Amino acid sequence: xxxxxAHSFPPLDSALLxxxxxxxxxxxxxxxxxxxxELFGAAALQVQGDNGAxxxxxxxxxxxxxxxxxxxxxxRGEPVDSDRYRFGSELLYLGHHAAIKANLTAVENxxxxxxxxxRFELAAIFAALAxxxxxxxxxxxxxxxxxxxxxxxxxxxLLLSDARLWLLDEPFTAIDRGGVAMIEQLMAGHLGRGGAxxxxxxxxxxxxxxxxxxxxxxxDDE
Amino acid sequence: MxxxxxxxxxxxxxLAARRRGELANPLLFFVMVAALVPLGISPQASVLAExxxxxxxxxxxxxTLLSLEPLFAEDYRDGTLDQLLLAPAGMVxxxxxxxxxxxxxxGLPLTLIAPLLAVLLALPAAGWLPLLLGLLVxxxxxxxxxxxxxxxxxxxxxxxxLLTLIVMPLYVPVIIFGSAVVQRAIEGFSWLAPLALxxxxxxxxLALCPLVVVxxxxxxxxx
Numbered sequence: 001x002x003x004x005x006a007h008s009f010p011p012l013d014s015a016l017l018x019x020x021x022x023x024x025x026x027x028x029x030x031x032x033x034x035x036x037x038e039l040f041g042a043a044a045l046q047v048q049g050d051n052g053a054x055x056x057x058x059x060x061x062x063x064x065x066x067x068x069x070x071x072x073x074x075x076r077g078e079p080v081d082s083d084r085y086r087f088g089s090e091l092l093y094l095g096h097h098a099a100i101k102a103n104l105t106a107v108e109n110x111x112x113x114x115x116x117x118x119r120f121e122l123a124a125i126f127a128a129l130a131x132x133x134x135x136x137x138x139x140x141x142x143x144x145x146x147x148x149x150x151x152x153x154x155x156x157x158l159l160l161s162d163a164r165l166w167l168l169d170e171p172f173t174a175i176d177r178g179g180v181a182m183i184e185q186l187m188a189g190h191l192g193r194g195g196a197x198x199x200x201x202x203x204x205x206x207x208x209x210x211x212x213x214x215x216x217x218x219x220d221d222e
Numbered sequence: 223m224x225x226x227x228x229x230x231x232x233x234x235x236x237l238a239a240r241r242r243g244e245l246a247n248p249l250l251f252f253v254m255v256a257a258l259v260p261l262g263i264s265p266q267a268s269v270l271a272e273x274x275x276x277x278x279x280x281x282x283x284x285x286t287l288l289s290l291e292p293l294f295a296e297d298y299r300d301g302t303l304d305q306l307l308l309a310p311a312g313m314v315x316x317x318x319x320x321x322x323x324x325x326x327x328x329g330l331p332l333t334l335i336a337p338l339l340a341v342l343l344a345l346p347a348a349g350w351l352p353l354l355l356g357l358l359v360x361x362x363x364x365x366x367x368x369x370x371x372x373x374x375x376x377x378x379x380x381x382x383x384l385l386t387l388i389v390m391p392l393y394v395p396v397i398i399f400g401s402a403v404v405q406r407a408i409e410g411f412s413w414l415a416p417l418a419l420x421x422x423x424x425x426x427x428l429a430l431c432p433l434v435v436v437x438x439x440x441x442x443x444x445x
Contacts, residue, residue: 065304065443088308097301103240112233113305119229141240 009164009194012041014077016090016165016196017062022071024057031057032215034071041164041194044187044207048200049215055200056096058215059167062198063093075165092163094171098154102143106134106153109142110160120160128159133179147174158186166190168199226309230319238327244292245327248285249335255281256339267344274343275353275404279397281339282332282357286364287389289328291382293320293372294439303376307443317439318432321369329361345404352407352417359421360400366427367392373438377445395423 015038023033031054039045047055060066061073064080064087073080080087100109110125120128129138132152142150151174158166166187172180180203187197187207199205238245259277260270297303309316336357340350371389375381402416 060304063304063308065307067444091308093304093308095301095304097299097304099301099305101237101300101302103237108236112229112236 007193009041011194012076015040016075017198018074019062020072020074022061022068022073024054024061024066025069026054026057036071037213039165039196039198041196042191042209044191044197044199044210046199046201046205046210046212047215048202048212053215055215056169059093059095059169059198059200063091063167064088065093090164091167092157092161092165093167093169094154094157095169096173098150100142100150100153103141105139105141106145106156107138109153110156113157124160125156128156129153131159132156132182148176148179151175152179155183155186158183158190164195166195166197166199168197170200170202172201172203227315227319227322230316231323234320234323235326238323245289245331248289248328249331251288252281252285252332252335253338253342255284256342259343270344271346271408274340274345275349275401275408276397277343278336278339278345278353278357278404279360279400282336282361283364283393283397285332286328286361286368287386289324290368290372290385290389293324293369294376294435295372295381298376298442303439304443307440314432314436317369317435318428321366321432321435324369325362325365329365330358332361333357346408348410349404349408352403352413356400356403356417356420359417359424360396363396363420363424363427364393366424366431367396370431370434370438373435373442376439377442396420399423 017039019035019037021034021036023035024031031052035058037045047058049055057066061068064073064084075087075090104112106129107122107125110120110128111122113120126138129135132155134149134152134156137145137149142153145153151171155171155175171183175183184205184207187199187205190197191207191209256278259273263269263273294303297306306313306316333354336353337350339345340353345353368389370392371385372381374388375385378384399416399420403413403420406416407413
């Protein structure tokens with residue numbers, strides 16, 4: 001399943017991602033407060049909660065896109081702000097919007113990734129697109145794609161990137177049943193190599209070693 | 223760093239090449255307004271020649287303003303901006319690549335089409351070369367400064383008017399020195415001094431505006 005990223009990550013001596021009493025406020029309203037958790041390698045955390053419970057905000061805080069109203073976000077024992085370069089190079093964030101340009105083809109979208117960090121071989125891009133079920137669609141502009149197909153182009157990054165920490169906001173949106181199984185397989189492979197995943201999803205995810213964090217009740221049931 | 227810049231440039235130019243029709247709009251605006259001036263004011267060459275330097279510069283400015291709104295707005299809507307902010311290093315260079323691409327597809331074509339306007343507005347021949355050089359240097363500043371306004375208003379639904387209000391005052395020095403270059407050339411004086419000042423404004427904008435844009439975009443993402 002993993003044609004490209006066969007290596008596994010070195011062992012960790014401190015948490016890849018840790019929330020230390022993090023609070024989030026949006027528009028003067030407290031969304032969640034004093035949230036703490038630690039995420040080591042080979043671990044996955046599913047954030048659950050009703051609409052507006054703060055799942056996306058939590059992921060954006062974890063990625064450093066949103067500043068928490070209180071508390072600290074740590075990576076390997078240090079605040080993520082202290083070394084954005086290292087944290088950024090370990091991170092793969094897939095947000096609500098797929099960040100796919102409609103006017104570029106599937107290959108071009110992956111060839112010219114916006115962040116300027118990733119540089120993938122053309123052969124690797126074709127292999128990844130085939131693996132996410134887009135064989136034969138490589139050179140079509142993404143505006144002709146369905147929502148699920150666009151999503152799959154973004155998901156091809158999971159195969160290509162060497163990031164250790166995946167932050168996935170609703171990765172199953174618009175994805176068909178076969179695609180869900182494929183993503184679960186990708187995630188299992190990533191955990192097997194020592195990676196870590198935080199994802200938000202409304203639907204149950206079948207993944208060994210998955211913890212859930214329910215923002216609505218505030219209880220972290222392991 | 224440099225590879226981030228060139229890759230960003232290539233990506234943006236590729237995107238621009240896919241929507242050529244949109245790119246032609248500011249140019250057509252530029253030419254059409256110039257064609258209206260003789261109809262509205264006077265077709266007399268002597269009157270037009272008097273107005274031409276300022277007119278062409280004002281029209282270049284308005285044409286640039288027309289092209290600014292989508293600069294970051296599309297990236298904001300499709301999530302690209304988040305990815306941009308997460309770029310580990312060289313975000314400034316990625317942004318600079320975007321801004322340079324904007325100049326290459328608006329400012330540079332405006333400069334190249336300017337001789338046509340010079341003819342339409344009966345600009346004396348002595349002013350042609352200064353006009354071209356001035357526009358070449360000055361439109362770079364227009365793109366850079368305009369990108370600041372685009373970044374500050376990126377999250378607004380209809381940002382056009384606010385964007386214009388923010389950017390217009392900042393364009394004042396560019397237009398003063400830009401039209402001074404042409405005016406002095408026509409009057410037979412040396413026009414290198416205003417051109418040099420225009421160049422320094424552009425260099426300053428090139429150095430500082432990307433930093434302001436990065437700050438503005440970060441602010442937007444954390445909102």
